[in-house]
Amino acid sequence: MSWAGKLLRVNLTTAEITTESLNEEWKNDYLGSRGLASKYLSEEIDPACDPLSAENKMIMATGPLTGTSAATAGRYVVVTKGPLTNCIACSNSGGFIGAEMKNAGWDMVIFEGKSPKPVYLYVENDKAELLDADEIWGTSVWNTDEWLHNKHQDPLLRIAAVGRPAENGCFYAGIVNDLHRAAGRSGVGSVMASKNLKAVAIRGTKGVGNISDPEGFMKAVNEGKAVLAENPVTGQGLPAYGTQVLMNVINEIGALPAHNMKDVQFDGAHAISGEAMHEPRKSDGKPNLTTNAACFGCTIACGRISTIDQGHFSVENKSQYWGNSGGLEYEAAWALGADNGVDDLDALTYVNFICNEEGFDPITFGATVAAAMEMYEDGVLTKEQTGGIEFNFGSALALTKAADWVAANEGFGVDLALGSKRLCEKYGRPELSMTVKGQEFPAYDPRGIQGIGLNYATSNRGACHVRGYTVASEVLGIPEKTDPLTAEGKPGLVKAFQDATGAVDSSGICLFTTFAWSLDNIAPQVEAACGGGWTAERLAEVGERIWNLEREFNLKAGITSADDTLPARLRTEAAKTGPAKGLVSKVEEMMPEYYELRGWSTDGVPTEETRKKLGLS
Amino acid sequence: MNITLKCFASLKRHLPNHAKANQAPVEINENMSVHQAIDYFKIDREEAYLVILNGVFVCPPDRDSTMLKENDTLALWPEVAGG
Structure with missing residues (x-):
């Protein structure tokens, strides 16, 4: 089980707050967090809406493992239509507020409409209320955090807030929680501010129960933690050097843009x-x-x-x-x-x-x-x-x-x-x-790492490394080394990384576990927590379903296959130095095979057969 | 012959004292393979997980047969990742 089984729906226009049971069918198909919130968003808004209008909704969501004793189980996401990209946006953050939301008894919070005045949402277990934020409107995240802690006299209050750029309509404002963790990309903070919502403050003391098989869960969790501790990347490298x-x-390797x-x-x-x-x-x-x-x-x-x-x-x-x-x-x-x-x-x-x-x-x-x-x-x-x-x-x-x-x-x-x-x-x-679908590239040059270029071009939230981090394989040899300079085999590699990532994101744990874990390490933890037959294969299928759901949202929002590309500089101006000298991105060469592996038409649209296979309706 | 040795993260301790910014010019014997050079600098072969010669990853099976040349750059890391 592991899900709290409940969500909060906050209508900011009317200030009405209601509770709902989590959709049973959807949680089995989309697991939680990124997947489940994307399903709710797809069902509830017109993908063609203006992202900064009251018509858009914003969902803060946890996964079934969030708040449990599983390693890294502090993740939550913000899902909405992003103003930077006009695509579906899903920004993932760590810190503590995700676990706090789960401990308060909520899987997710759906914000809809627009408040007539600045407010913040205060949640203390079952109690949820919208309170006046006039005094903190026009101030920074850090000031807001301090003000809320002082006001509620609770040092353990967990806070996510937007700063001044979000209020001013900056297209890439994020939502910062716990002072320096952030749902940072695609402008999700500007959506929050457009609703006159300054902050979300949560205190949860219920604990996370409903573990399907507590003994099996502890065993799976401890086995997973041992793997992380013994792995040189997650046990030594990341703690020491980040x-x-x-x-x-x-x-x-000549791939630093x-x-x-x-x-x-x-x-x-x-x-x-x-x-x-x-x-x-x-x-x-x-x-x-x-x-x-x-x-x-x-x-x-x-x-x-x-x-x-x-x-x-x-x-x-x-x-x-x-x-x-x-x-x-x-x-x-x-x-x-x-x-x-x-x-x-x-x-x-x-x-x-x-x-x-x-x-x-x-x-x-x-x-x-x-x-x-x-x-x-x-x-x-x-x-x-x-x-x-x-x-x-x-x-x-x-x-x-x-x-x-x-x-x-x-x-x-x-x-x-x-x-x-x-x-x-x-x-x-x-x-x-240097953008795809309006979002800027991260730190890997597609001329020197070919697979990541295909991932950038096809990422549903615009250029993004954490939608399919093929760098792990192409550069770092995780789980096995592939040649970064060749296009051969990369469409399959990209698809596998993208699908697995969708499942990891939707479980409520951190993607960095996958430097040591595969879905085979994660599935026993999800199964013991949730019950119902969660295997690595099912998780990969959930990831693929999520990818196609996001794709269909974007197609309805107006995205076409013409948007699945890279800027001309990366396709026509060769790398000047390093091993990739003389090379450009081969993204156009890789795309047909990628579409085919995805079960999409040559126009990048999921075929009826693919939709049927994945149960998309 | 002369090469540039670069050692990063926890492998920094293997650099000579004159190293700056995680790299140092070093002199090695002619006809040395990548593995022999790693041994020469008293670095555990398994700890030198990421071996990059002139910017290109050298697969473990090729580290005995890949020979170093004058002015090569050999860069070494333990197993690392980020994102």
Whole structure:
């Protein structure tokens, strides 16, 4: 069982809050979290709706394992139609609020309509109420968090909130929970703010019960934890170096996009790497990295807690940023650093703090700044338009100023809040936006890692690495090594990763377990928790069903096969250095086989046979 | 002959004292395979999980037969991942 079996429906227009039983049929077909919330959203809204209108809904959802003793079982998702992409959006976050929601007795919360005034949702077990948020509207996530903790006098209250960029309609604002974990991508925070919903504060003390086979569950969970502890990646590498260990790896193999993806290697990569975060600073002898950190129930603890050099220009006279806070993960360090040609670790850490404090996605923000820097160097943008400062690649000052401007929605920040697609279109250079379906790329160049390019092109939420992380196989040899430079066999690899990821996301655990676990390790935990015959094969089928459900949502929203591609730069401008020198992405060559394996027509539409096989109706 | 040795993450401890930014120019004997070089630097073959020669991954079965050349760059990591 393991599901709480109940959801909260919050009508923000009428301030009416009701409870419902979870749909029995759907939870067996879609498991929970990403899958189940996507099913509810698909059934309840018109995919063609304006994402920032009252017609759109926003669902916060947990999985059946969320809040249990399974390793990493703290995950929750935010599912909605995303303003950045106009596609289905699903942003996944860790921290503690997901487990708290489950402990309060709720599998998910569905927000609909729009409140006439700023409010926040307060949940204490069975009690749920909308309270006035006038005092915190117009303030940051961190201020909101502190205000709510003070108001409710409860240090264990778990809070997810939006900051000022979301309120101002930034297309890539996220929802930050527990101060520095985030449902960060696709602009889900802007949807929340468009509903005048400032925060969700939850306290749950019920515990998570309903375990189908408690003894079997403990056995499966303990076996899974032993695998994570003994694995060198999840037991040693990630705790010590975090995801940032990848910076030097990806640069070495020539797949680190730099300078708005003009280059595939960055000379300053080492200076912003996981290794550099361990090195003592000249000024005070302290390293950037203070310690690692774990989300709820996590035995990996990949999170980074960092400080900024107090003498660094970004924090001069800003003592509020001198303490420890959430540090750089690989994707943020890449987007803020390599993509902008900035090798200043303190500047990157400062911007990362601001992204957490104010709630905006460092990947899209960093890539948008990179596009702006290229337009500046091309003479499309002038110094007058960029706030009176030089906006060249490599400028840490431009990067930090840009973050401050987006946070406050002032000056050039108004333009930067558009994201790179809309920004580049505004200034007549749409080809400089490195996006798929409007969302910016993460930190792997499709010319040097061919499979990830196909994954980017087909990801249902726009360019995204965590929809099908073939880098694990193509670069890191997990579960087995494949050649990153060839297209052969990649459509099948991409599909397998995408389907498995859908199942992992929907269970309520962290994707990082899959560096050590396969679905064979996860299925016994789901089965013992839920009962009903959960096998690895069934989980993969659920993942495939979810992928097709999301695809059908996007097709109804207006997406076509023409959107399943990469920017021309990656298809026509060859890599200049490294092993991929002379290569472009072979995404067009891979696509027909991918469609065929998916059971889609040559136009990228699921066939009737596929729909019937997966029970889509 | 001279090569550049790069050791990252927990393998950093195997770098010579003159190393900077996780890399160092080093001198090795001629006709050394990748595996022989890893042995020469007293690195556990199994710990050197990710072996990248001039940017290209060398599969374990090829590490005995792949020979190093002058000015090669040999980069080593333990088993790592991120995302």
